[in-house]
Amino acid sequence: MNSKNISNKLVGVIGAGGFGTAIANLLAYNTDVLLYVRKQTSADEIEKTRISAGQVLAPNIIITTVLKDLTKYCQVIFPIIPSQGAKELLKELAPLLDLQHILIHGIKGLDVNWPHKSDGEKPMGLPELNRSHVKTMSELITAETPVNQVGCIAGPNLASELAQNQPAAIVMSSASKMVTEIGQRFLRSDNFQVYTNTDMIGVELCGVLKNIIAIGAGCLSGLGYGENAKALLISRGLVEMIHIGKAMGASVQPFLGLAGIGDLVATCASKLSRNYTVGYRLAQGETLSQILNTAGLTAEGVYTAKTIRGLIAHYKLRAPITEMMYRVLFEGVSVQEAINYLMKYPLNVDVDFI
Numbered sequence: 001m002n003s004k005n006i007s008n009k010l011v012g013v014i015g016a017g018g019f020g021t022a023i024a025n026l027l028a029y030n031t032d033v034l035l036y037v038r039k040q041t042s043a044d045e046i047e048k049t050r051i052s053a054g055q056v057l058a059p060n061i062i063i064t065t066v067l068k069d070l071t072k073y074c075q076v077i078f079p080i081i082p083s084q085g086a087k088e089l090l091k092e093l094a095p096l097l098d099l100q101h102i103l104i105h106g107i108k109g110l111d112v113n114w115p116h117k118s119d120g121e122k123p124m125g126l127p128e129l130n131r132s133h134v135k136t137m138s139e140l141i142t143a144e145t146p147v148n149q150v151g152c153i154a155g156p157n158l159a160s161e162l163a164q165n166q167p168a169a170i171v172m173s174s175a176s177k178m179v180t181e182i183g184q185r186f187l188r189s190d191n192f193q194v195y196t197n198t199d200m201i202g203v204e205l206c207g208v209l210k211n212i213i214a215i216g217a218g219c220l221s222g223l224g225y226g227e228n229a230k231a232l233l234i235s236r237g238l239v240e241m242i243h244i245g246k247a248m249g250a251s252v253q254p255f256l257g258l259a260g261i262g263d264l265v266a267t268c269a270s271k272l273s274r275n276y277t278v279g280y281r282l283a284q285g286e287t288l289s290q291i292l293n294t295a296g297l298t299a300e301g302v303y304t305a306k307t308i309r310g311l312i313a314h315y316k317l318r319a320p321i322t323e324m325m326y327r328v329l330f331e332g333v334s335v336q337e338a339i340n341y342l343m344k345y346p347l348n349v350d351v352d353f354i
């Protein structure tokens, strides 16, 4: 396949949440879009108002509730839903897909197959994980579907800023040049740049891992700490992301670009970030369940913190921020206690990953 042979007619998007809608509108600058909405009531409402997730839809976005139509009419499909539902969605999609399809996901989460004891019981406490228990979304797509042309998009892309057509950029990543070219062709517009990177696992992990650090940044702001503290968190957080990423098979390079440091800065600085918001509200005294009960608060970092904590032991990594974020989220450690622990953590060299 050559990127010029790819059908220009209709590009598919799965998921009409904040980011799915923003991407549908960006794609609509260049092509007609078929936007899959799973609930008929939501689809009817979006059709009636032409508003999805608070964003006005471009006129050339068509709504469908029929997954089969999406795979029939669209060769290129962007799945953009929370990672918790990804495996189920891909299982439903798999029989409808073939080698002609190209999937480019925008999901900043992981799939985890939590280990069970031989009697089928879940082990007590948080089990240690190894890499075979954890899949990035591109790995999940490859495992669950016949598709072999896979890509991902990641970067500093707060959905509501994209919706206002503010200047922004994204990283389009795939091992396949054809896929990155397609992503560029469909997404690029006057106010939206598309950079490329061939380390797809690295780019995916940037988007996944920065969420844990963004929760930490929200915690600092929630306690009233300022920019010195946040800069410390961002720089040490980046080092930690790189070590975890390398252990999971990524190269350093994407972490130093838009998908890594770029997205880390955006989400650690913005109240628009849901992960940041979780940290902020935790520091202000709300419980995690109170926070997660808020409608529309998709905070992938909460689940990622648990998963990565399970991998750290396996890789014997020093990842004190991730460890502390896990304890704050799930073990009742207060944000101030976590900060005290981190400030006493034995000093190490500043940059030890290059």
Ligand SMILES: NC(=O)C1=CN([C@@H]2O[C@H](COP(=O)(O)OP(=O)(O)OC[C@H]3O[C@@H](n4cnc5c(N)ncnc54)[C@H](OP(=O)(O)O)[C@@H]3O)[C@@H](O)[C@H]2O)C=CC1
Binding pocket: 014, 015, 016, 017, 018, 019, 020, 021, 036, 037, 038, 039, 042, 053, 080, 081, 082, 083, 085, 088, 089, 106, 107, 108, 109, 157, 158, 159, 160, 296, 297, 298, 300
């Ligand atoms: N928002 C942002 O700024 C950004 C988000 N992302 C990532 O994008 C992903 C999605 O986030 P976001 O759009 O914000 O999430 P939202 O919480 O705003 O919306 C999720 C949407 O996905 C839909 N959905 C869930 N499961 C399915 C399914 N099986 N089939 C079809 N639709 C489904 C939901 O539909 P329903 O209403 O039926 O539940 C809902 O419309 C996450 O991984 C996030 O990290 C990445 C960059 C920026």
Ligand SMILES: O=C(CO)COP(=O)(O)O
Binding pocket: 108, 155, 156, 157, 158, 159, 211, 214, 263, 266, 267, 272, 273, 274, 275, 276, 298, 299, 300
């Ligand atoms: O990833 C994002 C922006 O790039 C969105 O962050 P949140 O999921 O924390 O809202």
